[in-house]
Amino acid sequence: MKIRDAKVIVALDFDDVTLANDLIAKLDPNACRLKIGKEMFTYFGPEWVKQVIEMGFDVFLDLKFHDIPNTVAKACKAAASLGVWMVNVHASGGEVMMKAAKEALDSVSGRRPLLTAVTVLTSMDQEQLDAVMGNTPIQEQVKKLALLAQNCGLDGIVCSAQEAKALRTLVDPNFALVTPGIRPEGSDKGDQKRIATPKTAMADGVSYLVIGRPITQSDSPLDSLDAINQSIIDYLR
Numbered sequence: 530m531k532i533r534d535a536k537v538i539v540a541l542d543f544d545d546v547t548l549a550n551d552l553i554a555k556l557d558p559n560a561c562r563l564k565i566g567k568e569m570f571t572y573f574g575p576e577w578v579k580q581v582i583e584m585g586f587d588v589f590l591d592l593k594f595h596d597i598p599n600t601v602a603k604a605c606k607a608a609a610s611l612g613v614w615m616v617n618v619h620a621s622g623g624e625v626m627m628k629a630a631k632e633a634l635d636s637v638s639g640r641r642p643l644l645t646a647v648t649v650l651t652s653m654d655q656e657q658l659d660a661v662m663g664n665t666p667i668q669e670q671v672k673k674l675a676l677l678a679q680n681c682g683l684d685g686i687v688c689s690a691q692e693a694k695a696l697r698t699l700v701d702p703n704f705a706l707v708t709p710g711i712r713p714e715g716s717d718k719g720d721q722k723r724i725a726t727p728k729t730a731m732a733d734g735v736s737y738l739v740i741g742r743p744i745t746q747s748d749s750p751l752d753s754l755d756a757i758n759q760s761i762i763d764y765l766r
C-alpha cells in the first residue's frame with residue numbers, strides 16, 4: 530500500500546540483522562519510514578544504516594543523544610554524514626546542548642536531518658516521573674520541554690500522543706510531534722505507559738507514529754502495517 534508522506538515509522542528493534550533485513554526487503558519505502566535505535570546501531574553499526582538508506586528508506590536514527598554540547602553536536606554531525614532523515618537528542622540536555630546540535634546540523638552540506646528532542650519517555654507514568662523530577666505533571670513537563678526545543682530551533686519533539694492535543698495549541702503547526710507508544714486496538718502494551726491508537730493519535734494532531742512491536746512482532750507484519758496505514762487513510766479522508 531502506497532501512501533503519500535508516510536506517517537508510520539517502523540521501529541526496527543531486532544537483535545538479528547537477517548530478520549530485520551528480511552522484513553525491510555518486504556517493506557515499501559512509500560508506505561513507511563524506518564527507525565534504527567540503540568540496539569541495532571550498537572550491533573550492526575553505521576554501514577548497515579547506510580545500506581538501509583540506500584534501499585530508499587527515510588531512516589530516523591534514534592540514539593537519543595544526551596551529553597555535553599560539544600559531544601552532542603559532533604555526534605549529530607556524524608549522524609548527518611550517514612544520510613539519515615531524522616536524529617534525536619534528549620530535551621533535558623538543555624538549551625545550550627540543543628542549540629549546539631542544531632548549529633552542527635545547519636553546518637552540514639546537503640540534506641540536513643530533521644532534529645527532534647525527546648521530552649518525557651512514553652514508558653514513564655506520573656509515578657516514575659515524580660521519582661526523578663519531584664511533583665511536575667507529565668503534561669507540564671512535556672509542554673515545557675517542547676517550547677524549549679522549539680525556541681532552540683529544533684524541528685520537533687518526541688512525546689506521547691496523549692500530550693499531542695494540548696501541544697498542538699501551543700507549538701507551531703509545522704513543529705513535528707513524533708509519537709511512540711502507539712498501540713492499535715487490542716495490542717499488547719509491553720513496557721509503554723502513555724499509549725494511544727493510531728486513529729486517536731492522528732485525530733490529536735501527531736506528525737509521525739513510531740510503531741515497533743505491534744508490527745515487527747506480529748504474525749504478519751505487512752498486514753499489520755497495512756491495517757494501520759488504512760486506518761490513517763480512513764482518518765485523513
Ligand SMILES: O=C(O)c1cc(=O)[nH]c(=O)n1[C@@H]1O[C@H](COP(=O)(O)O)[C@@H](O)[C@H]1O
Nearest residue numbers: 540566591649650651687709739740741742
Ligand atoms: O525516541 C523514541 O523513539 C522513543 C521515545 C519514547 O519516549 N518512547 C519510545 O518507545 N521510543 C522508541 O519507540 C519505539 C517503540 O517501540 P514499540 O514499543 O515496540 O512500539 C522503541 O524503539 C523506543 O526506543
